[in-house]
Amino acid sequence: MQTLWQVGLLIVIWWLADRAVNAVHLPLSGGVVGLFVLVALLLSGKMRPASVERGANWLLANMLLFFIPLVVSVVQFTQLLKDQGLSLLLDIGLGFICVLLA
Secondary structure: OHHHHHHHHHHHHHHHHHHHHHHHOOOOOHHHHHHHHHHHHHHHOOOOHHHOHHHHHHHHHOHHHHHHHHHHHHHHHHHHHHHHHHHHHHHHHHHHHHHHHO
């Protein structure tokens, strides 16, 4: 039950950040702003790491499930992959490395 509560808390933080981004038309995603908000709350001591640790670990452990629909939809774009596959692969690889380094 605690894991469910923590996942819900993380979703609420993301949702509020997403609404704020849409309200002020920032050129950032709600997820990025939500991450900054969460880091600020953790660094300021207003939120303890233990209050989101189990939920974050559950989300990370099941992250692959969130990408399955994306991978399945790629099958619909075979012509795009034939035409621009190398460019897409480089872009995705560069994005992956940036996220990994961050």
